[in-house]
Amino acid sequence: xxxxxxxxxxxxxxxxxxxxxxxxxxxxxxxxxxxxxxxxxxxxxxxxxxxxxxxxxxxxxxxxxxxxxxxxxxxxxxxxxxxxxxxxxxxxxxxxxxxxxxxxxxxxxxxxxxxxxxxxxxxxxxxxxxxxxxxxxxxxxxxxxxxxxxxxxxxxxxxxxxxxxxxxxxxxxxxxxxxxxxxxxxxxxxxxxxxxxxxxxxxxxxxxxxxxxxxxxxxxxxxxxxxxxxxxxxxxxxxxxxxxxxxxxxxxxx
Numbered sequence: 153x154x155x156x157x158x159x160x161x162x163x164x165x166x167x168x169x170x171x172x173x174x175x176x177x178x179x180x181x182x183x184x185x186x187x188x189x190x191x192x193x194x195x196x197x198x199x200x201x202x203x204x205x206x207x208x209x210x211x212x213x214x215x216x217x218x219x220x221x222x223x224x225x226x227x228x229x230x231x232x233x234x235x236x237x238x239x240x241x242x243x244x245x246x247x248x249x250x251x252x253x254x255x256x257x258x259x260x261x262x263x264x265x266x267x268x269x270x271x272x273x274x275x276x277x278x279x280x281x282x283x284x285x286x287x288x289x290x291x292x293x294x295x296x297x298x299x300x301x302x303x304x305x306x307x308x309x310x311x312x313x314x315x316x317x318x319x320x321x322x323x324x325x326x327x328x329x330x331x332x333x334x335x336x337x338x339x340x341x342x343x344x345x346x347x348x349x350x351x352x353x354x355x356x357x358x359x360x361x362x363x364x365x366x367x368x369x370x371x372x373x374x375x376x377x378x379x380x381x382x383x384x385x386x387x388x389x390x391x392x393x394x395x396x397x398x399x400x401x402x403x404x405x406x
Contacts, residue, residue, distance in 0.1 A: 173213070173236065177250070178204045181238060184252040185211075185245060198241055212239040212269075214277045216293065221327045227300075229278060237277050237293060239265060246291050253290070260307030264295050274298040280319070281329045282336070367393055 173181070182204035189200040201207045216235035221227045238245040244255040244262050255261065268275040277293050278300075284290070295304040296312075303315040310318065320326040371390055375381045381389075 177236075177247070178208060180250045181236075181245075181247055181252065182207050185238065185240060188243070188254075198243070207240065210240065213237075214239065214265075216291070217276055217278045219278055219280050219330075221323065221330055223324065223327050229276070229300075235291060246293065248289070248291055261293060261295065261304075264304050264307060268295065278303075280326065282333050363397065364394075 182201065185198075185207060186201045188198045190197075214237040215231055216237060217229040217231050219227060220230050234249050236247040238247055238252075242262075243257075244259070244265070246253045246255060265275075274297070276296050276298075278296050279291055279293060282289060283292050296302060300312055303310045303312055305315070313323075316323055316326055320329065367390060370393075371381075371386055374389070375386065
């Protein structure tokens with residue numbers, strides 16, 4: 153069991169440079185938030201923002217941290233420099249990978265942020281595992297105090313350990329999810345291309361009549377996964393599968 157160790161104050165001593173957005177990020181944030189001053193609709197418009205300097209002089213920019221928990225290691229937080237929360241004229245925007253979504257007005261996180269600001273208490277925006285919908289990735293932001301002894305989710309306060317137990321069952325399970333997230337983030341376009349090339353299911357769906365072609369792709373996938381299948385084993389496996397599909401075709405493989 154990973155020890156119930158809370159974060160040290162040092163974890164939160166982040167330099168100002170880590171909080172800064174690039175000029176490209178600032179421009180994207182400005183353009184997307186400023187859209188709320190244009191067009192028609194039932195949502196109340198904001199006043200036009202003259203430029204990005206005006207926006208960032210009046211907006212509260214909240215960096216976002218991911219909670220890192222690995223087996224046999226103490227918990228720590230790591231800033232995701234592609235994620236920010238922008239609090240502007242009472243509206244909360246989530247900025248992820250150059251895309252912005254807006255939090256609805258009655259979301260409890262807005263009131264939690266207002267309460268922390270009013271009380272002038274230190275707090276951080278965190279998240280645990282990455283969350284995906286059918287067509288995109290999205291963020292479920294949480295609030296925590298300086299010591300990470302408190303997790304606020306949808307206005308409800310949890311003890312850190314209790315939150316892990318409630319959401320993930322136990323600490324080691326969250327550690328497994330965190331490691332999976334790390335591996336997913338390291339995937340490259342080349343990895344995706346390899347998956348397409350060796351994914352025999354895709355060929356099966358598109359070439360259902362060509363059994364031999366699909367089987368060869370399946371054998372290729374097995375070879376790619378095992379890295380140790382010899383040519384003789386490949387032939388043997390292919391013959392065995394073909395015999396299982398059609399016992400009346402060809403000789404019985406040994």
